[in-house]
Amino acid sequence: MSIRELEQIFLDKIDREIKIEPKDWMPDQYRKTLIRQISQHAHSEVVGMLPEGNWITRAPTLKRKAILLAKVQDEAGHGLYLYSATETLGVTREQTINDLHSGKAKYSSIFNYPTLTWADIGAIGWLVDGAAILNQVMLCRTSYGPYARAMVRICKEESFHQRQGFEILLVMSKGSPEQRAMVQDAVNRWWWPSLMMFGPHDSESTHSEQSTKWKIKRMSNDELRQKFVDMIAEQVKFLNVTLPDPKLKWNEARKHYDFGEIDWEEFWNVVKGNGPCNKQRLDARRKAWEEGKWVREAATAYANKRAARMKQQVA
Amino acid sequence: MDNRNFSDYILHLADNVLILGQRNSEWCGHGPVLEQDIAITNISLDLIGQARSLYQYAAELVGNGATEDTLAYLRDARQFKNCLLVEQPNGDWAHTITRQFLFSVYQRLLYTKLLQHSDSRLAAIAEKSLKEVTYHVRWSSEWVIRLGDGTAESNERMCKAVETLWPYTGELFLPSSYEAALGKEGLAVNVSSLQADWEQQVREIFSEATLPYPPSGIWMQRGGKEGIHTEHLGYILAEMQFMQRAYPGLEW
16 A cells, blocks of 8 residues: 555544554654653653652641652553553653653653642642643543543543642631641742643644644644633632732633733743753652662563573473 | 550551651652552552551540641650661662561561451451551562562662661560550560561561571660650651641641
């Protein structure tokens, strides 16, 4: 079959909402886009463990400690599903991880901000996971089968994450003046970076058009961002705090909230590595990987010895 | 029954699993490979869950408005009754694995005896925990074998870990004052009776792991169960208790 015919079959499947599977023919660029996107997503889960992990040993109650541990453990699990999905496209987990450590692969910039108080753990759950969910719900319908299926599993757990974050803030918002101030401060610091999670404006987004055509992406950055603002602007009313945007206002004609402009200079700087924690996050991941090297080597050596012994026994 | 001795006993059991759970949780996000990051976090979660059941019970025994959180967050190092072994630093993966293995084998023997305890609440907690502990023994045994019989480097690291942690194992089998007092009424497990089984089980795994079993006569540290700890515990508590100390009496 000619490339053109193969491409026609591929596009036809996309049109008819039939999932593309690992063994199907796919355009190189489709494969590359998916590898980039899914591995970036996997890295985000794993790097995302760090800012929240920062508060596990200091969680204010045993119940909160247990919930947070379970949550961060879920993120590690999501990382695993997604690394597996990347492997179906023909790259090993090790290659993918090397790309993260060399700085070639990106992860979500939101994790380059520090968690300074316990309220930040609430704000991450509510805002960061809230933003992630909108993106992930869309990705449950993405055209690549293994990615879509990983997303379905992930979405089930993410909604619990968002609720636990909101609940942390809700309890604090009913507490002491200090606690309420902590909530407001966390919301002030996490609001804009959360909006940035949806990426550049549609007009500036380099990968968007082709991804939409291939149904990898099914909603634009700006559409998702608007959806997020509309959702959070309502939920914030229960927390007795405000979002740090004087331009935030319901627009009756649009039936949406209007909101102010993101500081794109900050956005691009964090993407380029100048965020407050870019260096620490990557260093922490590299350190874990390097210090784990002898452990992985020992596990492989032992597995080989065992296999050899079994073979000997059989013989 | 002396209530103080019994609540101390429950607190001792709770402190053991809380402090080990807290130590293991330091690994979360930093494990040598993602699957094992998940495994060690899972063990940490099990241990903290066990600690919560025990503290909730202890809080009822202690009374005076005590809760699981006042007991975990508002006692100072001298009131903590955990064994010295569980507060030792994570070190490398070999140290963490060895600490877990030595403790889990002990915990399984202890909790198996607790199943027969006349206090049904304690017996029920032991029963629920044992399922988890059995997995911890299996997981840590497999790792001891894998690292002991893996590469020259991993074997050397395991030998070092065993050497470092061994002096903290003697205390496990030395009854504290409250264990001794309760023991007379059959209300505490006689921990010294667990030692022979523990040694045999550890010896078997070490042998499979090609690790030398430490010679007898090594000086054993003690004191944790009576509140005389290593310097590490103060820092564990300073970190763990920070929020409750800085913002006392609030809901979270």
